[in-house]
Each structure stands twice: as structure tokens, then as C-alpha cells.
Amino acid sequence: MSALPGSLRDTPRLDRWLAFPVGRVQLSIGKVELGQGITTAVAQIAAEELDVELSRVDVIIGDTDAIPDEGVTASSLSVEMSGSAVRQASAEVRALLLAEAARRLNCAATDFTVEDGALLRDDAATGQTWWTLAANVSLARDASGTVPCKSGPALRVVGQDVPRSDLPARLFGGGFLHDLLPPGVLHARVLRQPGFGAVLVGLDEAAVARYGAEVVRIGNFVAVLAEDETAATAAHVAARPRWDGVADIAPEEGEPAALYAAPSTEILLGEPHPPAAGRFSATYTRGYVSHGTLGPSCGLAQFVDGRLTVWAHSRGPFPLRAMLAAATGLPAEAITVRYTPGAGSYGSAGAEDAAADAAVLALARPGRPVRVLWTREQEFSFENLAPAMAIRLEAGLDEAGRPVDWSAEIWSPSHVLRGAPPLARLAMPDAPPMPPAFEPPPAFSGGAMRNAAPAYDVGTPFVRLHLIERGRLRTSAMRGLGALPNVVALECFLDELAEAAGKDPVAYRLALLPDARARKVVRHVAAMANWASRDPAGSGRGLGIGFARYKNRSAYAAVAAAVSVEQDVRLEHVWCAADCGLAINPDGVRNQLEGGIVQAASMTLKEQVTFAGAGVASLTWADYPILRFSEVPEIDVDLLGTTENPSLGVGEATMGPTAAAIGNAVAHALGARVHALPLTRARIAASLLA
Amino acid sequence: MVALTVNGEPAVVAAGEDTPLLDVLRNQLGLTGARYGCGSEQCGACVVLVDGVPAYACSKPLWAVAGRHVTTVEGLGSPAAPHPLQAAFLAEQAGQCGYCLSGILLAALALLARNPDPSRAEVAAALDAHLCRCGAHNRMIRAVQRAGRVMRGAGA
Numbered sequence: 001m002s003a004l005p006g007s008l009r010d011t012p013r014l015d016r017w018l019a020f021p022v023g024r025v026q027l028s029i030g031k032v033e034l035g036q037g038i039t040t041a042v043a044q045i046a047a048e049e050l051d052v053e054l055s056r057v058d059v060i061i062g063d064t065d066a067i068p069d070e071g072v073t074a075s076s077l078s079v080e081m082s083g084s085a086v087r088q089a090s091a092e093v094r095a096l097l098l099a100e101a102a103r104r105l106n107c108a109a110t111d112f113t114v115e116d117g118a119l120l121r122d123d124a125a126t127g128q129t130w131w132t133l134a135a136n137v138s139l140a141r142d143a144s145g146t147v148p149c150k151s152g153p154a155l156r157v158v159g160q161d162v163p164r165s166d167l168p169a170r171l172f173g174g175g176f177l178h179d180l181l182p183p184g185v186l187h188a189r190v191l192r193q194p195g196f197g198a199v200l201v202g203l204d205e206a207a208v209a210r211y212g213a214e215v216v217r218i219g220n221f222v223a224v225l226a227e228d229e230t231a232a233t234a235a236h237v238a239a240r241p242r243w244d245g246v247a248d249i250a251p252e253e254g255e256p257a258a259l260y261a262a263p264s265t266e267i268l269l270g271e272p273h274p275p276a277a278g279r280f281s282a283t284y285t286r287g288y289v290s291h292g293t294l295g296p297s298c299g300l301a302q303f304v305d306g307r308l309t310v311w312a313h314s315r316g317p318f319p320l321r322a323m324l325a326a327a328t329g330l331p332a333e334a335i336t337v338r339y340t341p342g343a344g345s346y347g348s349a350g351a352e353d354a355a356a357d358a359a360v361l362a363l364a365r366p367g368r369p370v371r372v373l374w375t376r377e378q379e380f381s382f383e384n385l386a387p388a389m390a391i392r393l394e395a396g397l398d399e400a401g402r403p404v405d406w407s408a409e410i411w412s413p414s415h416v417l418r419g420a421p422p423l424a425r426l427a428m429p430d431a432p433p434m435p436p437a438f439e440p441p442p443a444f445s446g447g448a449m450r451n452a453a454p455a456y457d458v459g460t461p462f463v464r465l466h467l468i469e470r471g472r473l474r475t476s477a478m479r480g481l482g483a484l485p486n487v488v489a490l491e492c493f494l495d496e497l498a499e500a501a502g503k504d505p506v507a508y509r510l511a512l513l514p515d516a517r518a519r520k521v522v523r524h525v526a527a528m529a530n531w532a533s534r535d536p537a538g539s540g541r542g543l544g545i546g547f548a549r550y551k552n553r554s555a556y557a558a559v560a561a562a563v564s565v566e567q568d569v570r571l572e573h574v575w576c577a578a579d580c581g582l583a584i585n586p587d588g589v590r591n592q593l594e595g596g597i598v599q600a601a602s603m604t605l606k607e608q609v610t611f612a613g614a615g616v617a618s619l620t621w622a623d624y625p626i627l628r629f630s631e632v633p634e635i636d637v638d639l640l641g642t643t644e645n646p647s648l649g650v651g652e653a654t655m656g657p658t659a660a661a662i663g664n665a666v667a668h669a670l671g672a673r674v675h676a677l678p679l680t681r682a683r684i685a686a687s688l689l690a
Numbered sequence: 691m692v693a694l695t696v697n698g699e700p701a702v703v704a705a706g707e708d709t710p711l712l713d714v715l716r717n718q719l720g721l722t723g724a725r726y727g728c729g730s731e732q733c734g735a736c737v738v739l740v741d742g743v744p745a746y747a748c749s750k751p752l753w754a755v756a757g758r759h760v761t762t763v764e765g766l767g768s769p770a771a772p773h774p775l776q777a778a779f780l781a782e783q784a785g786q787c788g789y790c791l792s793g794i795l796l797a798a799l800a801l802l803a804r805n806p807d808p809s810r811a812e813v814a815a816a817l818d819a820h821l822c823r824c825g826a827h828n829r830m831i832r833a834v835q836r837a838g839r840v841m842r843g844a845g846a
Binding site: 034035036163164167168169170171172173174175176178179181228229230233292293294295296341342343344346373375376587588591592594595596597598599602620621622626627628629630632634635 | 705706709710713716717720721722723725726727728729730732733735762763764767768769772776779780783785786787788789790791792795811813814815817818820821822823824825826827828829830831
């Protein structure tokens with residue numbers, strides 16, 4: 001047996017991926033549709049391998065009773081994991097069905113051509129179709145990994161721009177978990193502990209009762225429930241809970257500078273470099289960032305006859321099921337999770353906690369569907385934050401100013417929340433402890449260390465991570481994990497090294513990049529941005545570049561940004577050249593790359609969570625502004641990948657390069673560098689005065 | 691009881707006069723297109739048209755729309771017969787998660803009613819009260835301009 005590709009390794013049985021209801025091809029995948037287009041991409045792949053019209057392919061996602069376990073939809077791995085599994089499984093099923101046709105018609109499997117699922121022989125119909133054949137072929141068998149897939153010029157569906165199948169529902173008024181209002185639904189709002197360990201000492205039960213709402217309390221997990229959503233909302237406001245044991249947080253605790261003194265464990269990658277002369281160092285920081293999901297977290301659950309069904313917008317249906325089992329004491333087999341889309345959250349924000357809220361309340365009100373919706377303030381308060389980070393880079397330089405060794409020292413809270421109980425469970429009696437902070441190992445491309453090792457020829461990098469122990473700020477995954485801050489640091493550092501060496505930043509990079517595909521995207525984006533006619537530094541107009549290969553193993557992306565800087569940064573134009581190998585749906589790839597550019601630009605220029613009182617102070621969009629329509633630059637994206645190269649994930653590829661390009665563009669415009677994100681007016685003013 | 695017109699049809703709503711229009715639309719009338727995002731007029735996810743003018747359904751009490759014409763995204767078109775704006779958003783693949791789209795489609799409809807041929811900057815200004823976290827802004831701007839061309843008979 002050959003090595004199986006992607007998620008076929010974990011789920012080799014073909015019937016877990018493919019079925020043939022009459023006239024249809026039914027795919028089941030374990031990744032979920034977040035608006036990134038994975039359902040469309042896998043449908044294209046199956047249509048390609050099976051030679052059926054794309055419109056015949058249905059994709060089942062998110063139902064733990066029906067899908068293979070593919071963990072969490074994360075790390076730009078959906079096409080690489082699901083896509084490669086579907087591709088191989090479809091090719092193998094095709095071979096099995098063709099063999100059955102050959103047996104029936106006493107000919108060779110190679111005698112057939114296939115048109116939209118119908119088998120032809122010498123261009124004549126044979127009466128055989130995938131559906132007549134599938135009735136007699138058991139797919140309850142493991143993939144062999146030995147059947148070749150289509151490639152190169154044979155591709156006719158893969159590689160074409162295809163409209164996303166999930167988008168129409170979102171344009172006509174439905175499509176979200178928030179829109180599910182089953183008959184008999186109870187509307188719940190949680191009165192959340194302001195901090196871990198806070199104890200409820202009282203609330204205005206009479207006011208709650210006036211709205212016809214009831215209070216459910218399990219330890220310090222407290223919620224109001226009502227038949228009517230307006231009443232639930234009003235009762236939630238009127239309840240005015242009083243808490244004991246709430247410690248205030250100092251605003252400085254939420255700044256990156258607080259990380260240096262925080263308790264931490266050390267994780268090393270490589271060997272420390274001996275001290276040497278001619279060293280250059282710089283430190284880069286960014287604050288805590290919000291996922292900034294537009295739709296606050298929602299959960300819906302119903303407990304009937306010992307079975308709990310939970311509708312959730314979590315990226316990981318099976319990991320969520322395991323978490324809910326631990327939180328409720330029910331066996332996992334008694335729980336079904338049904339993924340239903342929420343607003344984009346680009347990581348782990350509040351979906352799992354809202355699902356747990358609903359699950360706990362559904363168990364308290366058996367039979368009734370219970371719907372929990374967080375308020376905007378709760379979303380900003382209680383979502384998991386993207387960690388603040390501080391990154392100190394140091395390089396030893398040769399006489400030509402090229403780095404010959406490279407060290408990164410990183411201070412960061414955990415980028416994943418693996419194994420943590422949900423907020424609801426932590427508020428209930430006998431709460432389990434939080435697991436220790438966790439750094440995913442290099443095989444999973446790290447978390448805080450993600451993209452810390454440069455793709456440049458700088459000798460063997462040494463990385464020292466101070467992984468901050470879990471404290472009161474709950475942090476978890478946000479698009480790219482540590483990649484954005486790490487790429488900002490290393491790409492801005494390279495510009496500083498180039499400047500010190502008197503070299504052009506693009507030429508300096510090209511001389512250090514060993515990978516031809518990397519050099520190609522850097523050269524290409526420089527041409528797109530007309531790099532050769534760059535203004536002199538300090539003119540108020542800046543052009544900067546950033547490059548990364550996400551995780552040093554997914555798509556290559558080079559980004560150039562043009563800015564003008566007065567008091568604020570005005571982002572005028574962004575260019576991107578990317579190579580993701582074979583793009584299954586090129587327009588879908590562009591959509592992801594463009595979205596990453598805008599989101600990264602927003603984080604770079606505007607975003608930082610602030611703290612006061614018991615927790616987060618930035619509780620509204622006025623306190624936590626993000627990039628608006630009038631601030632979004634024009635964006636040009638060129639795809640340079642070729643069909644011979646395997647498909648590489650793109651969802652997070654432009655985040656780091658964009659933030660770095662803007663950082664370098666602002667430094668070029670100012671003739672001075674700001675080492676802290678976001679690049680706010682105050683920081684720019686301070687750098688100009690320095 | 692409050693009487694109003696929703697998507698061209700008369701509606702009589704049995705709810706308190708202070709009930710937010712957003713709750714009336716979603717929970718009483720089954721129109722889930724207008725979405726809760728912030729409850730404080732800061733994100734645009736709940737925007738509907740009241741007598742053709744964009745309004746925040748989250749903070750608009752029912753009494754304030756008595757006798758008025760409310761348009762929600764469900765009033766634009768259907769998958770079988772999409773409004774030119776919806777068709778243009780599909781053609782441009784303008785959206786990712788899509789949570790912002792209902793409000794943006796309605797703001798765009800109001801824009802095109804007063805300016806059938808908006809520039810990029812004019813579309814951006816008209817949509818500036820709407821947040822999109824996925825970063826599909828440029829596609830949406832192109833889609834609004836495309837719909838404008840279709841609606842004034844200038845081709846796609």
C-alpha cells in the first residue's frame with residue numbers, strides 16, 4: 001500500500017467520503033465551510049476525477065454523525081488535507097466502478113470514456129453509469145493509494161473559476177446559525193462571570209421576572225431564559241448581577257511590554273549562536289488583537305431522550321463534541337454536533353464557548369431547543385484573544401552586511417486553547433483546571449514560533465520562545481497564529497539590515513532567497529509595484545515589500561504596499577504575487593488572498609485590544625475600529641503557480657507579508673521605523689519627534 | 691398592534707411598540723436577512739430601508755415604522771430571480787462569510803436610486819457605515835458598480 005494523501009491517512013475507507021444516490025455524487029468532508037470556498041473546491045476535485053458535471057456533486061459538512069473526523073478547519077490545510085483525500089478517493093472509486101463495468105461488459109476498463117457519469121465505449125452509450133455500477137460495488141473498503149489521479153492538461157474543472165456554492169444562501173437572507181429559530185425555542189442570554197473565579201452574590205430576580213424570563217443558575221454559570229427574544233434581551237439588561245472576587249486588570253498588563261516579566265516556560269529550536277562582533281538586533285511588538293467577528297457568537301442545543309444535539313459555528317465539529325462531552329459528562333456518542341455557519345471568525349473566537357453555553361442550558365431544560373446569543377460587548381469581552389507578542393531578532397553579519405546567523409527570541413502567550421474547558425464549565429461547581437499553555441510542535445508548524453525561521457539563507461536559525469503561562473487573558477488561534485508578528489519582525493528586520501548595508505530591499509532579499517519560486521514572486525511583485533521608480537526615503541510617500549511562504553510549506557506570497565503618511569497612514573495600493581501551485585478555484589484563491597490583505601492591513605494600522613476595570617475596555621466598534629470601505633486600498637493579485645505543482649493552502653498566506661509590507665512602506669515614507677503594531681497616529685508622531 | 695408595509699406586503703404586528711424592528715422582522719415575520727451585529731448603530735449588519743432610506747433595525751422601535759414601507763434583503767430577489775444587485779454580487783463573488791451582505795445590499799440599493807453611476811469613492815462613502823471583517827470590500831464595490839450598469843441599461 002502506498003502512502004495515502006491528506007486526511008485519507010486517518011479515514012481510509014472510501015464510503016466515508018463518497019456515495020452515489022441516484023443521479024448524484026455525495027461527498028462528505030470533515031472540514032467546514034467558512035466562506036473560504038472549501039465545499040466548492042472539493043466538489044470541483046470530485047467532478048474532475050469522476051467526470052461528472054459539477055452541479056451533480058453535493059457536499060455534506062459539519063454533521064458528526066455523517067462526516068469523517070478531520071479535526072479543526074485551520075492552518076490553510078483544507079485543500080491540502082480534504083482536497084487531496086477527495087481527489088484520491090474519487091480516483092479510486094472511479095477505478096473500482098470502471099472495473100465493474102469491464103466485468104459486466106466483458107471488456108477492458110480502459111475501453112471506456114465517461115461523460116457526466118455515463119460510460120461510453122467507442123463513443124456509444126453502454127447503458128452503464130456510475131449509478132448503475134455503484135449499486136453493485138461496495139465502497140466499504142480502504143483506499144490503496146495506488147490509483148493515479150488526473151493532472152496537467154487533462155484537468156477541465158479543477159483550475160477553472162467557479163462560483164462558490166455557499167455564497168447564494170448568504171445573499172438572500174439566510175444561511176447562518178443565528179437564523180435557526182426552531183419551534184419552541186427558548187432564548188437565552190448569559191450573565192457571564194467578569195473574570196475566572198468571580199462569585200455571583202445577587203441579581204435582580206424581580207426585574208427578570210417582570211419580563212417573563214427565568215434565571216438558570218449552576219454555580220456561577222448564570223443565564224436568563226425567555227420564550228421571546230426581546231424579553232430575554234431586556235431581562236439580561238435588567239438582571240444587574242453583582243459579583244464578588246473580581247480583580248481589576250491594569251491597562252499595562254495588556255501591553256506587549258508586560259510579557260517580558262510574565263511567568264513562562266522556555267522552548268528552544270536549534271542551538272544558540274556564540275556571541276560575535278558585528279551583530280545587529282531589533283525588537284518588534286504587537287498588542288492583543290480581537291478576532292472582530294461581525295456576528296456575535298451563537299449556540300443552539302436540544303436535549304431529547306438522552307441525546308444532545310448542538311448546532312455550532314465552530315471550525316472543529318469533532319473537537320467540539322469531545323469538549324462538550326467533557327463539560328457535560330455525557331458520552332461523546334450521545335452528542336451530535338451540526339456545524340452551521342456563523343460570521344467569519346478566522347480562528348477560535350467564541351463559537352465553542354457559545355455552543356457550550358447552549359449545551360449546558362439545554363440539559364437544564366430537556367426537550368426545549370435553547371438558543372444562546374452573545375451581545376456585542378460579550379463578544380469583545382469574552383472571545384479568545386489573539387496573543388500580544390514581542391520578538392527580538394539578532395543577526396551576525398558578514399563584511400557585505402549579509403546575515404550569517406539568525407536568532408529570534410519570542411515572548412508570547414499560547415496561540416491555541418487545546419484541551420481548555422469552555423467558559424460555562426469553568427463557572428460551574430468543581431471546575432476542572434485549565435491545561436498549561438501549549439505550543440504546537442514543529443510538525444504542526446508551531447504556534448508562537450510559526451514562521452519564526454526565515455525562508456532566507458541566513459544560516460541555521462535559533463529560536464528561543466518564552467511561552468507565557470496561562471493567566472486571566474484567554475488567548476487562542478487567530479488567522480496565521482504567530483506568523484503575522486513573526487513575518488513582520490523578520491521582514492522589517494531584513495529591511496533594516498538592507499538599509500544598514502546600503503542595499504535595495506528587493507535586491508537584498510533576492511540574494512538571500514534560495515528557493516526559485518520565492519524569488520519569482522518577489523521579483524514579480526516588485527515589477528507590479530513599479531519598485532524601480534521608488535521615491536527616496538522620508539518623502540512622506542512609501543513603498544514597502546514583504547514576503548513569506550506561510551509555515552515555510554504552504555503558499556508563497558510577496559506583497560508590496562504603497563502608503564502616504566501625514567498624521568495617519570493612508571494605504572493607497574497593495575500588490576500581491578502568489579504561488580500556490582495548482583489553484584483549484586483561482587477566483588476563490590484570489591478572494592482569500594485579497595481578504596487576508598485587507599484584514600492584515602486593518603490589524604497593522606488600527607487594531608489593539610485595550611483593558612480597564614475587570615477586563616477588556618474596547619467593547620464597541622468605536623473603541624476597536626477596523627478598516628472601512630473608504631480606507632481599503634486598491635488591490636492587484638497575480639497568481640504565478642503552475643498546474644504541475646501540488647495545491648498549497650492560501651487562506652493565511654498574505655497576512656504576514658501584507659503587515660510587513662505596510663511596516664516597511666511606513667518606515668520608507670517616514671525615514672524612521674516604528675517597531676510596534678498597530679501603526680497608530682501617536683506612534684508615528686512619536687517616531688517623527690525622536 | 692402596529693401596521694406597516696414590509697417588502698410591499700401589508701403586515702400587522704402584535705408586539706410592544708418599543709420592540710426593536712430587528713426583533714420584529716426576525717422573530718415575528720420570519721425575515722432573518724437583517725442581522726444582529728452590535729445593537730448600537732456601529733456595524734450596519736441590521737440595516738434595512740425605511741421608505742427607501744437606510745435605517746438601523748436594531749435601534750428602530752416598532753412605533754417608528756408604523757405606516758411606513760420597510761424593505762429587507764428578502765424583498766430584493768430570490769435565488770431563482772435575483773435582483774440585479776444580488777446577481778452582481780454573485781458575478782463578482784463579492785463576499786466571504788456573508789454576514790454583512792444584507793445591510794450592504796440595501797445601502798447599495800439606496801445609493802443606486804440616487805446615483806445610478808457611482809464612482810469607486812462614492813460607493814465606498816455610501817458603504818462606509820458597514821463593516822466587513824473578511825475583506826471583500828473591493829469586490830463589493832465592483833459589484834455595486836456592475837449592478838448600476840445593469841440597472842441603467844448599460845450592460846454588465
